[in-house]
Amino acid sequence: MSDRVRLAGVHKRFGDKHVLKGIDLSVAEHDVVCLIGSSGSGKSTILRCINLLETVDEGAIYLDGEIITRRETDPNLVRQFVGIVFQSYNLFPHMNVLDNVTLSPRRVHGKGRVEAEDHAVALLERFGLSDKVYEFPDRLSGGQQQRVAVVRALATEPELLLLDEITAALDPELVGEVLGVIRDLITDGMTLILATHEMGFARDVATRVCFLDDGAILEEGPPDQFFSDPKMPRTQQFLRRVIDAGRL
Amino acid sequence: MTDTDNREPAEAIELPAGSRFVSPGSPGLFNGLFGQSGSKGALVAFASTVLFLVVAAIVILNSEAWPKVQNQFLNWEHFKASFPAILGAFWLDMQMFAVAEVLILSFALLVAVLRVLRGPAFFPLRVLSTIYIDLFRGVPLLLVIFLLGFGVPALDLPGVPKSPMFWGIVSLVLSYSAYTAEVYRSGLESVHESQRAAARALGLTQWQALRFAILPQAIRNVIPALLNGLVSLQKDVALISVLGLREAVREAEIYKARTFNYTSLLVAAILFLIVSVPVARFADWYTARDRRARTKGLQ
Numbered sequence: 001m002s003d004r005v006r007l008a009g010v011h012k013r014f015g016d017k018h019v020l021k022g023i024d025l026s027v028a029e030h031d032v033v034c035l036i037g038s039s040g041s042g043k044s045t046i047l048r049c050i051n052l053l054e055t056v057d058e059g060a061i062y063l064d065g066e067i068i069t070r071r072e073t074d075p076n077l078v079r080q081f082v083g084i085v086f087q088s089y090n091l092f093p094h095m096n097v098l099d100n101v102t103l104s105p106r107r108v109h110g111k112g113r114v115e116a117e118d119h120a121v122a123l124l125e126r127f128g129l130s131d132k133v134y135e136f137p138d139r140l141s142g143g144q145q146q147r148v149a150v151v152r153a154l155a156t157e158p159e160l161l162l163l164d165e166i167t168a169a170l171d172p173e174l175v176g177e178v179l180g181v182i183r184d185l186i187t188d189g190m191t192l193i194l195a196t197h198e199m200g201f202a203r204d205v206a207t208r209v210c211f212l213d214d215g216a217i218l219e220e221g222p223p224d225q226f227f228s229d230p231k232m233p234r235t236q237q238f239l240r241r242v243i244d245a246g247r248l
Numbered sequence: 249m250t251d252t253d254n255r256e257p258a259e260a261i262e263l264p265a266g267s268r269f270v271s272p273g274s275p276g277l278f279n280g281l282f283g284q285s286g287s288k289g290a291l292v293a294f295a296s297t298v299l300f301l302v303v304a305a306i307v308i309l310n311s312e313a314w315p316k317v318q319n320q321f322l323n324w325e326h327f328k329a330s331f332p333a334i335l336g337a338f339w340l341d342m343q344m345f346a347v348a349e350v351l352i353l354s355f356a357l358l359v360a361v362l363r364v365l366r367g368p369a370f371f372p373l374r375v376l377s378t379i380y381i382d383l384f385r386g387v388p389l390l391l392v393i394f395l396l397g398f399g400v401p402a403l404d405l406p407g408v409p410k411s412p413m414f415w416g417i418v419s420l421v422l423s424y425s426a427y428t429a430e431v432y433r434s435g436l437e438s439v440h441e442s443q444r445a446a447a448r449a450l451g452l453t454q455w456q457a458l459r460f461a462i463l464p465q466a467i468r469n470v471i472p473a474l475l476n477g478l479v480s481l482q483k484d485v486a487l488i489s490v491l492g493l494r495e496a497v498r499e500a501e502i503y504k505a506r507t508f509n510y511t512s513l514l515v516a517a518i519l520f521l522i523v524s525v526p527v528a529r530f531a532d533w534y535t536a537r538d539r540r541a542r543t544k545g546l547q
């Protein structure tokens with residue numbers, strides 16, 4: 001099967017700071033790739049590079065075989081196929097839930113209001129938000145806000161979804177409802193790349209786990225092997241710390 | 249007697265008027281006029297204000313020059329005589345004010361947006377708007393009015409209007425837009441970068457992100473500052489009188505020159521106050537309400 005996304009030797013610098021040091025990563029259709037690693041290792045940066053919120057300094061990123069990291073690419077076209085959800089939800093506070101969700105379908109994808117709203121309401125219903133359609137974000141719990149953010153990304157019908165630690169800002173008791181939503185997406189066959197600190201979840205749902213350390217993928221593999229039999233000392237050390245912190 | 253007498257001391261614990269457990273209720277339009285909002289505080293403030301006014305009145309009314317001043321500045325006959333013409337001229341002020349304000353709000357927005365645009369293609373526009381803002385914020389409005397109002401018509405260019413009203417309004421718009429653009433810009437910068445990222449990540453173009461995600465939030469953040477600009481513009485319209493336009497201040501001066509009585513100036517002052525005080529009160533009320541709504545949102 002051909003790759004949906006491929007990163008080839010991607011380097012990224014912020015000024016003098018070398019943040020990504022030659023990332024190679026292939027993601028096939030229906031893959032669920034989990035990026036794990038300590039804070040500052042470059043997980044968010046990888047995701048932001050894939051949907052072109054950041055430019056790449058060296059190397060290339062391919063989407064369905066086509067190189068997207070070149071000047072001619074229209075980032076807005078890429079983003080119509082690649083959705084992203086952020087740790088901090090980033091809902092638009094001046095719009096209600098429905099307007100948040102229908103903004104892109106209407107303005108970017110040219111859908112009519114009725115069609116966009118019907119679709120949005122159906123999605124909101126599916127993720128248990130049918131009574132929040134006309135609510136403003138500041139009246140929602142963190143978990144609800146994050147679910148709305150996922151729905152907002154889904155409303156554009158992306159073929160690939162990037163999730164950047166979307167449970168990290170949530171109270172522990174709200175994490176479950178958001179992870180449940182991701183499980184549903186995986187059941188539907190959505191291709192996902194997610195940065196996460198939820199190791200148990202990664203072990204459950206990932207088709208592949210990549211351990212990032214200081215801007216490089218140090219080790220990767222299927223979750224069973226990765227979590228039970230890590231090869232690299234850095235990986236072992238990281239997992240031990242995670243286990244000590246009670247996150248696995 | 250019975251149980252009413254030996255109630256628990258709990259009854260004695262009464263919440264004071266300014267308690268943090270008692271909701272102050274919705275803000276009144278005139279709240280804040282006396283500083284404190286509690287009824288006791290308002291009473292004290294009111295009493296001291298009255299006292300001050302009475303003392304000031306006694307001092308002024310007993311001064312030797314008062315009868316002369318009263319006749320010069322507060323002459324009821326002159327008040328009545330000058331009022332109709334000044335009121336008519338004041339209407340012109342208000343029309344110019346309205347036209348100028350609409351133009352300022354739109355033009356300043358354009359300038360502010362040009363200033364925050366990203367990408368090398370917009371570099372010349374960014375520079376242009378920066379130069380414009382620096383220029384017109386630095387030159388006194390009165391000078392701008394003189395230079396444009398007398399200078400441009402003197403050039404006698406074909407097809408270019410010469411009316412003082414036109415150049416007066418242009419001067420107001422150019423000068424005020426420079427300030428107002430900076431107000432908008434501070435609003436734009438107050439919206440967190442992640443909002444832009446979220447909009448762009450959804451496939452919105454730079455323009456769409458501005459229009460749908462950033463600007464509505466930015467403008468809401470600066471409405472109090474825009475209202476303050478409104479109050480200030482309302483009176484600065486009168487500066488156009490230096491071009492000889494017969495608006496309220498000019499009309500009052502003409503009356504004064506004819507009769508050697510200053511009451512007409514007071515008429516003009518009162519007319520300006522009748523408009524500006526409600527706007528200022530509204531600005532304060534809106535600002536307070538907005539702040540309350542925000543702090544509530546944080547809880």
Ligand SMILES: Nc1ncnc2c1ncn2[C@@H]1O[C@H](COP(=O)(O)OP(=O)(O)OP(=O)(O)O)[C@@H](O)[C@H]1O
Nearest residue numbers: 014017019037038039040041042043044045046165
């Ligand atoms: N816009 C930026 N400017 C400068 N440095 C940045 C920028 N964005 C990220 N960095 C730096 O790049 C490095 C990688 O950041 P990144 O956000 O990708 O890490 P992360 O793995 O997502 O960490 P976390 O788990 O804390 O989210 C960090 O050292 C960070 O300080």
Ligand SMILES: [Mg+2]
Nearest residue numbers: 043044164165
């Ligand atoms: Mg991150």
